[in-house]
Amino acid sequence: MRQQKKPVILDKLDAWLADANQSFSPEMQKVRQEALESFKEIGFPHHKMEKWRDTNLTEALSFDYSLWTKEFNTSIKEEEIFKCDVHELDAFTVNLYRGRYVYKDQPIFEMDNGTIVGSIAAAFEKYPELVAKHFGKYHKEGDVKAFDLLNTALFLDGLFVYVPKNVKVEQAIQLINAVGREENAFVQNRNLIVLEDGAELTLIHCDDSYDYKRSFTNTVSEYYVGENARLDHYKIQNLNDNSYIVNSDYFHQERYANVSTNKMMLNGGIIRNEVYNKLNGEGSESKILGLYLADKSQHVDNQVFVDHAKPNCESTELFKGIVDDYAHAVFNGHILVRPDAQQTNAYQDNNNIILTDKAKINSKPFLEIYADDVKCSHGSTMGQLDENSLFYIRQRGIGIDNARLLLMYAYAAEVINHIKIETLLNRIDDMVKKRLRGELSICDQCVLQCSSPEYSFEIDMDKID
């Protein structure tokens, strides 16, 4: 067998850790050191591993990336910040650039109602107990993942949100993580979102590119959703084709907690999304939705694990994709119903439209059930656009391209229509339509749409020491 080339970045990890560690407390430094040691023992995942059989990161990991460990404690000119062009979206926006927190006047905000929003690095300093109580706590017992370890060891910053008991945050919080402007960025982004009992929050998480520069992003987000709390979560992944992203979301729910998470995977070179959702309290409910549109040689992989640990919970998964050209989509859904979890309702669906015979889909639903009084279903479909529907539409005078578009859009709309924020819904709707027409629909500010792709990076370098 051909020897796999060792990723060059493996030799840089220790130096990165040394640089990245400086701003953290001694205890945290120890945690990070240990995480890196554990990571080195297991290494990057490879395609012989069951969960990585259909996603090969060899090439993505082969580049000489750099982690931006330099201190970056300054404000950026307003116009330099990646702005989201969802019109009239009323959101409190937090910007990250290459995984670093871009703040306007302060790293972390405390609202009148006690809600805390801002940099996770700042939260480690300012609210150490609060962070320690939840950080790294919501993984599946015994499940050690290389990318999580790497993230724990090397993350520089990310979003921290704390919503106190019974506080309903009116304004959505938006996290924008932008990459680009410099080649080969290695981004380790870590987010922690805590909703105390009865709290409510809408969170929009966008991954965007400024340009065509290559990047590898590893994001880990942990969400604690307390009793009767409610999280409405959106993730929009709209990156250039030279972007690789491994994104892991951990949703931990207590009694009667409600989570809805909706992912729009619009563009990216390799997108790997992992969800682990633990329904840890009776009566909790989750909706895990996703739409992926992949073309050219793009690769989208969704791994969803729903863990029903307590009775009377309900989970609904719906992932739909349209796969064109040589693109490859992977779906792996796992529902675990533990012996305690009677009266579970768990539904899982993965539907795919495959537009060419070169496109590829691997879809694997899996149910693991140890309780006897449960309602579970899973389904996986793969098909072309329906010929009878196409003929029906064309018979009314609509040309084949528009007929296909109508059908694809209608198919996607089943996922999009779950978006509860109207301005976001309209924008996504638009982006999906554009995307289906084969145009890139990166946010307006991005040069992918601009005529002049040379857009220089103008963060004031003087202020970076």
Place this chain on the structure above:
Amino acid sequence: MLLNIKDLHVEINGKEILKGVNLEVNKGEVHAIMGPNGTGKSTLAAVVAGKDGYEVTQGEILFNGKDISEMAPEVRAQEGIFLGFQYPVEIPGVSITNFMRTAMNEIRKYHGQEPLAAGEFLKKMNEKQKLVEIHSKLKNRSVNEGFSGGEKKKNEIFQMAMLEPQLAILDETDSGLDIDALRIVANGVNKLKTDDNATVVITHYQRLLDYIVPDVVHILFDGKIVMSGGKELAMELEEKGYEWIKQKVNG
């Protein structure tokens, strides 16, 4: 002449279904095509509309004097051919409004006309909805999704009313309808009739012809039109049954 089908032979997967059909339809006329199940009525309709999977091995189809057999289905529709489907397709996620608006504007574009303004379009929708007595809010519903059999058929006539085709071929629009729905559908068709357009109703039963009075009745049997006549022919057929045709053809 609006539609002129000459010696049409059609195969599906190498099997000959239409075996030399001749049919002439002029503007201002209503034709009925009758015949037992499986004789090729829907095949004839589908071939005129341009559905894939049918091979014309002989003969020609002229519409307004133009040979349409190589045209894409959308172009035939834009030229003015409408097919009312025997089994209308459900299209979840596509609203009727969006569907009709797109269709109308593409047809208008084909004829070099500007798109219809939103207000005018909605006005037209309301008007035509009344014509087929659809009372429910159509606007936000998906095309045929969750419609009853009767609603689907009414929706076909509604679309016909919106698009104002020159030739409408209605494939068993009457089947599965109760007497009220049948009356509404027939009424719609009658109201849409002008001197400039024509309708071909395909039906298995004579009862539709109590409401829509055809100028010519054709009997399609085993891939051929074996008899044509006035509306009396339909009544004779109703009386004597398809066995009578069978014997006449074979004997």
